[in-house]
Amino acid sequence: MSLEILTSEHLDPLTHGFFTRKGGASSGVFAGLNCGMGSSDQSEMVTINRERVAAAMGSTNLARVHQVHSADVIVVDGPQGDAPKADAMVTSTPGVALSILTADCQPVLFADKANGVIGAAHAGWRGALDGILANTVEAMIGLGAKKENIVAVIGPTISQKAYEVGPEFFDTFSAQQPDSERFFIKGKGDRFLFDLPAFGLTCLQAAGVGTAEWIHHCTYSDPDRFFSYRRTTHNKEADYGRLISSIRL
Structure with missing residues (x-):
């Protein structure tokens, strides 16, 4: 099976893609293109999967970070050693492919094509x-x-209909984010449904980018195409695969 790569016209003609799970070498709960080196999948299968992505990106190396749900960004200007702890990367170096892993969180690819700068974030x-x-x-x-030249595209992420949270989440979020009620709708009992991509778009617009979009694919709701941490938890599976998103100058 060949790789399935979702793209955005706003990022064309740059080489980029939000890869689905199709076309990979992994099996079982990781079936398909699991690119998570931190998963319990067979390491040789993950390596094969990442090599397939690198080939599709026209790069010999996919720059990566050790993602820790931080607000830290690194600059990549050449081949990496160990992956540093951070959750986003930027580069102006031609040939460098930035890559981000997700399994419900937002993968966001950025580009200022006129000035030759790109970015990738796990949000x-x-x-x-x-x-x-x-x-x-x-x-x-x-x-x-x-700023006004930057295009930012949110890839496959969990949608509001699948993202149920408790009152403690609502309270934590509201305490830090003014006017946050617009990102929640009432669910069952004391539960809420949180709109992560709407919040992501709001953050991007507040940052002043010229264009921001979500490509409208829900990771939770489409198991044939996407891995999902939350779906795995609900199904009581032992582990889950990680999707990869990448962009290259």
């Missing part, structure tokens, strides 16, 4: 709330990007 609710998206924009500006 769960915690990282987005703490400023990972605005920090990515600022890091791109530090490399010569212009």
Whole structure:
């Protein structure tokens, strides 16, 4: 099976993609293109999967970070050693492919095509709330990007209908984010449904990017195409695969 790569016209003609789970070498609960080196999948299968992605991106190396739900951004200007702890990367170096792993959180790809600067961010609710998206924009500006030229595209992520949270989540979020009620609708009992991509778009717009969009794919609701941490938890499975998203100058 060939790889399935979702793209955005706003990022064309840059080489980029939000990869689905199709076309990979892994099996079982990881069936398909699991690119999570931190999963309990067979390491050789993950390596094969990542090599397939690198080939599709036209790169010999996928820059990566050790994602920790932070607001930290690194600059990548060449081949990496160990992956540093951070949740976003930016570069102005041609040929460098930035990659982010997700399994419900938002993968966000950025580009200022006119000035040759790109970025990639992992934005769960915690990282987005703490400023990972605005920090990515600022890091791109530090490399010569212009805010109004930046395009930011949110890839497959969990949608509001599948993202049930408790009152403690609502309270934590509301205490830090003014006017946050618009991202929640009432669920069953004391539960709420949280709109992560709407919050992500709001953060990007507040950061001043020229264009921001979500490609409208829900990871939870489409098991044939996407891995989902929350779906795995609900199904009481032992582990879950990680989707990869990448962009290259």
